[in-house]
Amino acid sequence: MNAERFGTVGEPSAHSAPALRIQDLRESPRRPGRYLLQMSDGRTLVLGVGVLSDCGATRVGAVLSAEVVERLLHESAVTAMADRALDMLARGRRTRRELERRLLRPPLRRGQPAPRPEEGAERALQVREALDRLEASGVLSDNEVAEAEAAARLRRGEAPGRVTQVLRRKGVAGSVVQAAVQEAMAEDDFDERAACRAVAEKRARALRALPPDVATRRLLGFLQRRGYGGGVARDVTREVLSARDESGADWEGEDEARLADETVD
Numbered sequence: 001m002n003a004e005r006f007g008t009v010g011e012p013s014a015h016s017a018p019a020l021r022i023q024d025l026r027e028s029p030r031r032p033g034r035y036l037l038q039m040s041d042g043r044t045l046v047l048g049v050g051v052l053s054d055c056g057a058t059r060v061g062a063v064l065s066a067e068v069v070e071r072l073l074h075e076s077a078v079t080a081m082a083d084r085a086l087d088m089l090a091r092g093r094r095t096r097r098e099l100e101r102r103l104l105r106p107p108l109r110r111g112q113p114a115p116r117p118e119e120g121a122e123r124a125l126q127v128r129e130a131l132d133r134l135e136a137s138g139v140l141s142d143n144e145v146a147e148a149e150a151a152a153r154l155r156r157g158e159a160p161g162r163v164t165q166v167l168r169r170k171g172v173a174g175s176v177v178q179a180a181v182q183e184a185m186a187e188d189d190f191d192e193r194a195a196c197r198a199v200a201e202k203r204a205r206a207l208r209a210l211p212p213d214v215a216t217r218r219l220l221g222f223l224q225r226r227g228y229g230g231g232v233a234r235d236v237t238r239e240v241l242s243a244r245d246e247s248g249a250d251w252e253g254e255d256e257a258r259l260a261d262e263t264v265d
Contacts, residue, residue, distance in 0.1 A: 020064045022057060031083065037072065039064065045076035046083075074126075081130035086139070093145045096131055097171025103127045146172045146180035154184050157199035159192060162227025193236065196228045200240040215241055 024038040028046060035052060038044045052058055055068045064072070085099045104127055106119075134140035146167050153163045160181050167177040184190070203222050207215040216237060223233040 020069055022060050022062045022064065025052075025058070025060055034079070034083075039069070045072055046079055047072065047076055048079060051075045077122075077126045078130050078133075081126050082133060085130060085134055089134075089139065093148060094140075095142050095145050095170045095172055096135065096140060099131060099140070100127055100171075103130070142172050143176055143180070145170070146176050147183065150177075150180040150184040151187070154181075154188060154190055154195070157195055157202075157226060159196070159227030159229075160185060160190070161229065162225075165227070192228070193232055196223060196226075196232055196236045197240065199223065199226060199228075200236045204240050212241065 021040040022037060023040045024036070026036055028034040028036050031046070033048065034046050035049060036044055037047055037052070037057060047057075051072070055071060056062070057064060057068065057072065081103055084103060085094075088094050088099060088102060104120075104124060106123060131140060149167060149170075150163050153166065154160065158166075163181055163184075164177050167180070168174065172180075200219060200223060203219055204215070207218055210218065219241065220233055220237045223237060228236070
């Protein structure tokens with residue numbers, strides 16, 4: 001998009017309302033690289049220097065054509081979405097779908113009416129454009145999220161099947177998930193049975209005071225929530241609890257009451 005399409009500063013449209021002017025223009029004190037443009041009707045927009053230059057909106061007092069105002073309003077909304085997404089990414093890994101879900105929820109204040117359908121459609125376009133820009137810049141990458149999450153979750157003792165489910169729920173494409181899980185398994189020489197046993201042994205310490213049947217049920221359920229299913233979970237549960245009972249050791253570990261009903265995110 002260029003200035004010719006949207007008109008130029010100083011040439012207001014003949015069909016527009018009274019021309020708007022730039023009343024104030026300064027760099028945002030909160031976000032370096034962003035500029036606060038205040039129009040003569042009192043509205044303040046947050047914009048990047050690129051769009052200001054492209055529209056010729058670079059000096060106080062300049063007249064803004066209707067087309068330029070329209071573009072500036074759109075760019076300000078997209079910029080706000082991108083900045084919100086960047087704030088979320090700064091707090092932790094997020095996939096595109098996770099960011100999209102958050103950004104599509106408009107901030108509602110008490111007494112404020114629900115957005116109209118056309119407003120929701122416009123918001124969806126703004127979110128899509130903002131996330132497209134972040135992906136193009138490399139700031140947002142589902143591939144990187146999948147690789148990091150797969151490695152971290154496998155090392156925490158989750159089974160590959162569960163890791164796959166979690167990443168798919170986050171919106172990562174199936175082919176990307178499969179490649180990330182396989183790569184993480186190969187890098188760590190992952191052995192599912194050995195990983196299951198390590199998790200079971202640690203968990204069994206919290207079940208030491210329970211009757212055998214209760215301990216068996218709790219440990220089996222815990223392993224299944226970690227993604228270990230079928231014969232592996234049953235065999236490991238039996239092996240670990242049998243070894244504990246035969247050794248008669250005083251298992252040390254976390255407080256059982258606190259962890260008895262633990263689930264996995």
